[in-house]
Amino acid sequence: MLKMAEPIIHHRHPEFQELFARVNKNLQYIFQTKNDVLTLTSSGTGAMESAVCNLQNAGDTALFVNGGKFGERWGELLRVYGVSAVEITVEWGQAVSPEKIIDALKTNPAINAVYLTHSETSTGAATDVKAIAAAVRKQSDALIIVDGITAVGAMELRMDDWGIDAVVTGSQKGLMVPPGLAFIALGERAWKRVGQSKLPKFYFDLTVARKSIATNDTPWTPAISLLIGVDAALEMIRSEGIEHVWARHERLARSVRSAVHALGMKVLSSSPSNALTAVLIPDGLDAKKFNKVLKETYKITVAGGQGHLKGKIFRISHLGYYDELEMVALVSALELTLRDCGYKFEPGAGVKAAQQSFF
Numbered sequence: 370m371l372k373m374a375e376p377i378i379h380h381r382h383p384e385f386q387e388l389f390a391r392v393n394k395n396l397q398y399i400f401q402t403k404n405d406v407l408t409l410t411s412s413g414t415g416a417m418e419s420a421v422c423n424l425q426n427a428g429d430t431a432l433f434v435n436g437g438k439f440g441e442r443w444g445e446l447l448r449v450y451g452v453s454a455v456e457i458t459v460e461w462g463q464a465v466s467p468e469k470i471i472d473a474l475k476t477n478p479a480i481n482a483v484y485l486t487h488s489e490t491s492t493g494a495a496t497d498v499k500a501i502a503a504a505v506r507k508q509s510d511a512l513i514i515v516d517g518i519t520a521v522g523a524m525e526l527r528m529d530d531w532g533i534d535a536v537v538t539g540s541q542k543g544l545m546v547p548p549g550l551a552f553i554a555l556g557e558r559a560w561k562r563v564g565q566s567k568l569p570k571f572y573f574d575l576t577v578a579r580k581s582i583a584t585n586d587t588p589w590t591p592a593i594s595l596l597i598g599v600d601a602a603l604e605m606i607r608s609e610g611i612e613h614v615w616a617r618h619e620r621l622a623r624s625v626r627s628a629v630h631a632l633g634m635k636v637l638s639s640s641p642s643n644a645l646t647a648v649l650i651p652d653g654l655d656a657k658k659f660n661k662v663l664k665e666t667y668k669i670t671v672a673g674g675q676g677h678l679k680g681k682i683f684r685i686s687h688l689g690y691y692d693e694l695e696m697v698a699l700v701s702a703l704e705l706t707l708r709d710c711g712y713k714f715e716p717g718a719g720v721k722a723a724q725q726s727f728f
């Protein structure tokens with residue numbers, strides 16, 4: 370935050386190019402790829418859109434999984450560009466199996482890409498993109514495209530080793546920086562497809578961004594202050610080590626999940642993400658009061674549900690700059706709020722479970 374508050378530098382100046390070169394290298398590290406990771410000035414959805422308008426043609430057929438708000442978004446984007454979107458629907462909170470993907474590929478051999486959501490932020494569900502990518506590669510030439518917006522920097526994701534063709538993320542998640550930047554990496558197979566795509570695009574034309582990155586430039590004026598923040602965040606991730614960052618997220622997620630269970634509540638997903646935990650609001654708990662007390666009395670913000678999960682869940686983030694003590698404090702605040710809302714549980718059970726999971 371202090372870095373981002375420093376006086377601005379000019380983006381056509383060597384000082385910026387030096388920073389951007391470092392950022393680009395470190396982005397490759399967190400994506401675990403040798404491919405260029407392109408920076409776009411937009412929120413994460415901009416990178417999702419670019420993964421459609423650069424990789425498809427009108428009339429193509431692509432597969433997406435609707436297991437939450439963000440999986441659903443892939444379908445919306447595909448349809449906007451005239452792509453025939455084959456939809457697999459899974460109950461929100463559950464994850465799609467590789468078998469279901471393979472069945473869809475067998476039924477629709479025209480599918481040229483599979484659009485996945487690694488960590489479905491609206492439900493707190495994680496998709497096994499590694500297993501799906503391996504299965505898809507055996508079955509077809511369809512590209513594997515992954516929304517890694519809450520996964521990159523939180524959960525194990527190895528773009529090259531797992532054979533993923535495109536990964537997108539945003540600045541405000543695992544990168545711990547305010548919103549405003551999106552990132553996308555494409556593999557060789559995807560770049561070949563870019564050459565065949567005739568869909569209209571200008572700002573999000575990835576061939577232009579690729580040309581610029583070769584000289585550590587961006588085609589358009591980038592959000593320089595945010596990039597300065599990303600540079601600092603990437604240095605932090607590098608010095609902790611990406612495997613340790615993934616392990617920390619897993620540890621924190623596990624502690625929150627065990628606290629939730631100890632308090633007699635249920636986690637929505639049976640395949641939980643390590644970036645956040647979505648908790649089912651128990652019967653009799655006034656969700657509005659719960660959120661208000663947690664925020665106003667204990668200064669903790671949790672997110673509510675989206676779509677048909679509105680009023681049914683609350684979502685706890687453990688993504689980015691968090692440590693063990695903060696999880697214990699968070700669970701303690703949850704307990705005090707539940708007490709204030711008249712919910713019955715064994716006092717201290719959540720804190721004990723959270724803390725015990727660290728031993």
Ligand SMILES: Cc1ncc(COP(=O)(O)O)c(C=O)c1O
Nearest residue numbers: 412413414439488490518519539
């Ligand atoms: C998994 C996932 N995909 C897509 C998005 C959309 O990103 P943005 O709101 O940055 O456009 C989000 C945002 O929360 C997300 O978590």
